[in-house]
Amino acid sequence: MSRWQWLLLSSATAVSSPIVFASTNAVAQSPTSEEQIIVTADASSPHSDSAGGSGFVADDIELGPLGNKQWIDTPYSSNTVSQQVIKNQQAKSVNELLKYAPSTQMEARGGLDVGRPQSRGMEGSVVANSRLDGLNIVSTTAFPVEMLERLDVVNSLTGALYGPASPAGQFNFVQKRPTPDAFHSVTLNYQGRSAWSGHIDLGDTVGENKQFGYRLNLLDEDGEGDVVGSTLRRKLAALALDWTIRPGTQLQFNASHYEFIQKGYPGGFSYSDNIKLPKAPDPQNKNLSLATSGEDLTTDTISTKLINYFTPDWYLTTAVGYQQADRAMRNVTNKIADNQGTIDRSISGATAAGRFRVLSDLMTLNGHFTTGSWQHDIALSTTGYRQTNYSATSKGATYDLGSTSMYDPDAMIEPSDGKIEAGGERYKSGISSQQSFTVGDTIAFNSQWSAMLFLSQSWMETKSYAKTGEESSQNNQQGLSPEAALIYKITPDVMTYISYADSLEMGDTAPDEANNAGQTLDPFRSQQLELGVKVSAGNMNYGAALFRLQRPFAYVNDNNDFLEDGDQLNKGLELTATGNIWSTLNIYSGVTLLDPKLEDTGEEETTNKRVVGVPKVQGNILMEYNLPSLPSVVYSANVHYTGKRAANDTNTSWADSYTTLDLGVRYNTRIKNVDSTWRVGVTNVTDEHYWASIFPGDINGSGGSESAFLGSGREIRASVTFNF
Template identity: 65%
Template sequence: MNNSVKLAALMPLLLSWFPHCALAAATDEKSENKQEDQIVVDGLAGKAGAATGGSGDQVSGAGFKTDDIEVGPLGNRGWVATPYSSTTVTRDMIDNQQAMSVSELLKYSPSTQMQARGGMDVGRPQSRGMQGSVVANSRLDGLNVVSTTAFPVEMLERMDVLNSLTGALYGPASPAGQFNFTAKRPTEQTLRRVTLGYQSRGAYTGHIDLGGHLDDGHKLGYRINLLNEDGEGSVKNSTLRRKLLAVALDWNIQPGTQMQLDYSHYEYLKKGYPGGFSYGPGVKLPSATSAKDKNLSLKTAGNDLTTDTVSTRLIHYINDDWYVSGGVGWQQADRAMRSVSSTITDNQGDIKRSLSNASAAGRFRVLSNSVTLNGHLTTGSVGHDVALSTTGYVWSLYSSKGASQRYDLGTTNMYNPSPMEEPADGKIHKNGARYKSSQNTQQSVTVGDTVTFNPQWSAMFYLSQSWMQTRNYASGGGKTSETNNNGLSPNVALMYNITPSVMAYVSYADSLEQGGTAPTNAGLKNEGQTLDPYRSRQYEVGLKADVAGMNLGAALFRLKRPFAYVDTRDMEYKEQGDQLNKGLELTASGNVWQGLNIFSGVTFLDPQLKNTVSESTSNKRVVGVAKVQANMLMEYSLPSVPQWVYSANVHYTGKRAANDTNTSWAGSYTTLDLGTRYTTKINNVPTTLRIAVNNVTNEHYWASIFPSGTDGENGSPSAFLGDGREVRANVTFDF
């Protein structure tokens, strides 16, 4: 991609920052897509609507702008008043872009990626180029959930991403940001929404979204989402199947008190798609091939995932200034992963293929909790918004007792692959005997205060004390090891309101993360020992503005994360290296002109490994992380025909290091998605028709590359192909 094309792609974003565009946007032209499903619970008006995690966000345009954000123990805060860089994907965006996975939502934020493991649907969300964790960085309605399983976005009201260290708020976690999902809640007005859809080569979808109340007094509210998708995916002879049942119930016990109950069951099956491509340190990653080539896949191989989630929350307003909320959640994620793995053997794209039943954890269970007391008080002329909370989880991993099977499928070339056949002795199974292989427990107590000195100056102080425990078990059931650690995570920020709608801030965050464990059977002094918690640090300077119908944000940051490896001089596993990421984020979202709305951002990042296990990998770029990533989602409707909307999304990812020594690179890529929707009435039933073509140019690209380790060991990375051109269409009826 040449510089002129890059500049053209980014020009609308840059122009949106100029004052004359912002002033022009003051016409505040609103589209036809208003939030129709807002929660108004008797006795819980105002702040309570936000506290229940509902759809009380005031949006403009096509849901591109949001005025507030839920931030853990801080509760619901204004977007401008929050000293964190963040992005929010709303329900309107999910519906109108026909998004079907978390990885599709992440591309709209300039700082986030999905780091694929068993594919883009079984990966770890990450922000600012830092590798995420399985549980600590992802939450549903404030409670921890598994990130490495497919997640049904059809049940979501919104996704908020905090691009920051969050240990002071949420407890120990990777410095990969915090991904907060909010489920749909019961609607004040009766909702009867049916969506029929089509995608790929022949996958058909039916989605029913029902909401309302069971009684005239609006004491008992409900929200039910039913989804069924089945058919052939974008690859010939593939299978794509999704089933969802999600139920949310609200019981308004009395004015100011509400209990929420949630349950969801999600089945996800995706077979016949290409798997991962691994390559050794001496092989350069070739340019990507077509992800739609059926000869790169086996129709019986893929991911079969089932996830069950149950949670309950209680919110009680003591008075206008104080409220308490608490919740408990349980989730079980079963993963049957039978995949075709391709090993690239040379720079020309020759590959050796094999079929395996993955030896990774086949079942995850998470039991999570959260209790928070929020309030406002005044001492003299100084205001205090205080919080006291505790949050934590118990995460259990269950591994297969049986040995992993692997079958040789021969050699071929990735650009002209020969077809594969199921091995004659190949075994296809979903479940088997499991045992609890490990249990990770975290619990944190957080205390904090946001101090308002005057209309211009305020400061935020948060501190958490955390306790961490890791237990490992043998297949026979006996405990093999146990480690216990604890520590503090602070976060401070100073904020200055240049105007009521423009805020500048400077912040410092120091966050814990579970330390690494020394390898066993390697002759180490401390083999099997888990190190003290790692401590990541971040400095950030930012500017946020909510002007003329737009959210404008800028953040300059320096983020450092430690890692550990074996010191061969004394044969001890110890913390002795760092990943240092420095960058600049720019975002602009909202109404730019009459009928024109954007959701855009660009991140400039310098990700480097320092003091690595090998001199050849020190001071090198981090594998799979681009120096530049940008996205621009635009929607336009003629003022004379507001019911007809055109959309375009341009995503750009720059060149990425493909190995730790930076002798191999994955080229930059740009994808273009085009779509349109039309809103009308059929027999007096409000109807919306949508059609979209994703990756219009059928770009071949590597969607994700992850290294074998974070310490610069220069092992064998793995790469996953991005989706090819795909057509999606649906029609929504609001009865």
């Protein structure tokens, strides 16, 4: 255990003031009086976050310009992974959260910690599909889940609400906010082979009128991961401040710094179309990686938000955020040479770390009024971002590490003339920006019938730059994105809906090998038709959504021209069931049945073929149970299933289905008037070897090698949390 981890533990245990364990919800909602306008948190009992099924049922969700809405009232299929689930399942990454939602996957593209979250089999973008408190952020960098109150996933086409984006849904990370009363918590954690961590979570609201609130999260983790000789190091400092300037007006401030180092783990495996993807090897075989290879990531984020109620029915939200993500990545490249698992290995020398900068903005005016018997909830909003990319001015040399079998690999040695750490200079390689103006109305005709109508106008621009600093290309695009939904409540607890969305997305850019390299195509338009039903019965929430989602497909044709020709058409059914199903048995479950196909691509070998890496069936069930006579001990089991997936565009190669099992137990007790929760869990109990992520060499269909990344092996995790 490092010196910093002991300091974290010691400083937390030194706190002796009484506190109340709190679950935060900092979203402003329409109040009954001005004195109740800003809601900061909901106090709960000390053990509520560790009780069986804690955090399984989410009654509300944040939906961009709509604000915070009741789950039963929204015409969207959605999933929420709460802070309680994150803590009790001892999750450490976004990839580990995605398995609980039946329609989401992580497309690795460099690794599972730097991948792109996606939903319904559609690939997400680097920025447009991911948000932190409603503001755009970089998705392709490691994210500290310890600072989260929850993750809201909207499995839908959302351009009318959020602006142009891939039809991969929206992933909104909601930060922890100040608690109404003093809250001090410390967690000591063990995982892998010898990786220890200390996590402090402090919150309170102070001042003569309780107008100042704070929430501080500190994390330090260091040690050896679940691969012999590997390195796992994480450091986090995250601060959230609230200032209630007056009743109905609150200023929020957030800042975080996160360092993530993971080395000594296997990299990706590439293969050509004529290779049958072999069975996955052991991800914990130390000879599949170098102790010096891996990711060194640093992410800094700062944001501020002002919520101001003019009246109980009208309020304005204004926010701005900035993020910088530096990525030094240097992994062993494995090229699968034959169907028996022979791999050719290489590694590059030092290059400059890539850098992403995102400046995002948000302003929304929400109001409620009546016209006759109709109730209106309107929203006027503008949101957008400016993303600046920096790339290395030169590439390091490539070093051949020889050929071996992936199932019994030879050990590798760092090249004597190679550099372990990334270095060098970078240049501004591109800027992408977009801004949208949205207007919408949710109309309640009576207690049963309502409709939601939204329309956004968006402006997009991309610029590319040469290494000399000169602008090499520029493209400007604009367009409308409409959405409409009709809602019928059979009873107050049973809702049905039908919705249609037509969403704009920045057109793809031709790759370097195409005749029209660098050309950005006209904006893509995706369409979605969805029918759904939601039921809130007792302590259970049930959901079903039937959808048809279509996106244009661009590729390099036989004449070497990059163009739009064909579509990706995904049709599917999502089913979810969450809550207390019987006695002390709680479930968080879902399954998605999907038919993902490429249509009319202009090439016979790829038309009407399955989309690479997308399963027809994916499901997950998390169960928690405690004996009624012994409520302080909670047993948990999580079963995840991913079906067979196409491993190339021509569907001549396939990745096997896989099933993983996680088991855990936790115990709640008091030690000298200190509430504590002790957790022990084993992930991937059966040590399943599987390909966690598979994707084509280019998302635009330009050809090239496909890539596959391994899922994690068996790992033991243990933690203890003290609440003072």
